[in-house]
Amino acid sequence: MKVKYLLTILSSCAILASCGGNESEGEQYYDSEQREAAAEDGTESPVEQTKVGADAAANDMTDNSQAATEEANFDKGAKLIAMSDCLSCHNEEQKVVGPAYVEVADKYAFNDKNVDYLAGKIIEGGAGVWGQVPMTPHPDLSREDAREMAKYILSLHK
Known part of the structure; x- marks a missing residue:
């Protein structure tokens, strides 16, 4: 569930980042007062309105993208767990x-x-x-992969 949410956020950020323009090519970005005035008198085109709206959305997502990046760091651990035998004895x-x-x-x-x-x-x-039920060892697992798995598990703290 978290992986899908994370991928959705990261995809949205990538799309928004690729939509960014270059002001030297004649694009106009208004502050909120200028944009409102231009929208009222009809001098702002729908394309410009969309660009301004996209920039505002991108700024709003800055905090969310940082959280998404932190969650992305745990994606490898989640994948390693999914590919292992861990889920036969453990559940999230x-x-x-x-x-x-x-x-x-x-x-x-x-x-x-x-x-x-x-x-x-x-x-x-x-x-x-x-408890007394032993956990099966995984000696073929690299220390780094085991660390990634542990980081993912610890990231689930509520």
Whole structure:
């Protein structure tokens, strides 16, 4: 769900960025008072109105695009989890055999120490923290991929 939302935001930002013009080519951008006056007396064309509206929308999305960029950093971890056997024992929201990812995110703060700790658990496996059912080790997984997975899980903190 978050991945689709993220892709929608990033696509929208890319489209808006590609629509940006070059003022030296004669395009006019008005401040809000000038635009209102031009719209009232009919001197502003619909194309110019659209350009101004697109710029305003792009400015409004600046904060959202920064959040989307941060979420995009966790996309690799989400994909790695989806391609692994993790989902046979874990779910994002509900406990299955092991804890839900949101439970893990709520237990551990998002910092390098915990990312490394969880990456180690993903690679080496373990038992005892969430009960006596052991987690299967994943020794063929690289440390960096395990870190990406841990970052994604910790990003789910609510």
